[in-house]
Amino acid sequence: MLKENQVIPYSTSDIPKGPYLVFSPHPDDETLGMGGVIALAARSGIEVHVVFVTSGGKGGNVEVRIKESEAASEILGVRKRFYLNLPDRGVFSARLKGEQLYEIFKEVSPVTVFLPSFQEFHPDHRAVTFKLLQFLNNSSEVSS
Numbered sequence: 001m002l003k004e005n006q007v008i009p010y011s012t013s014d015i016p017k018g019p020y021l022v023f024s025p026h027p028d029d030e031t032l033g034m035g036g037v038i039a040l041a042a043r044s045g046i047e048v049h050v051v052f053v054t055s056g057g058k059g060g061n062v063e064v065r066i067k068e069s070e071a072a073s074e075i076l077g078v079r080k081r082f083y084l085n086l087p088d089r090g091v092f093s094a095r096l097k098g099e100q101l102y103e104i105f106k107e108v109s110p111v112t113v114f115l116p117s118f119q120e121f122h123p124d125h126r127a128v129t130f131k132l133l134q135f136l137n138n139s140s141e142v143s144s
Contacts, residue, residue: 018046019079021110023132025091025124026056027069034114035076042077049108051082053128058088080108091127101135 018041022034038048050073056065073081082104086094115132116125 016112027065054088
């Protein structure tokens with residue numbers, strides 16, 4: 001029987017250059033899921049910015065989730081948070097706010113952008129990555 005590290009060979013690497021722009025489908029996902037990288041980057045002087053795509057309303061109390069993610073962001077050293085307010089469990093069908101994204105990319109000028117994996121189970125996570133890759137592919141201004 002294969003061991004997990006043979007099926008999914010994890011390895012460590014140096015943290016990439018910043019500034020970072022992290023896309024979090026819900027207020028707590030990537031903020032906490034990437035906590036180690038965010039904290040290491042912030043401690044190294046790399047600016048980290050997080051975009052919360054939905055309010056996470058279908059996963060609990062919106063105010064509580066946002067307050068918790070803001071507290072975690074502060075502890076981890078996130079420089080600034082942005083909110084797109086797309087509907088929870090509705091990212092695939094929602095219209096991505098291109099002008100708002102342009103402004104975020106212009107303000108942050110990220111060197112590294114973090115997106116959820118296409119292999120994640122939650123449809124909002126996959127939709128965030130799909131839509132952001134489409135946006136970047138169609139936005140020569142942003143991706144150049």
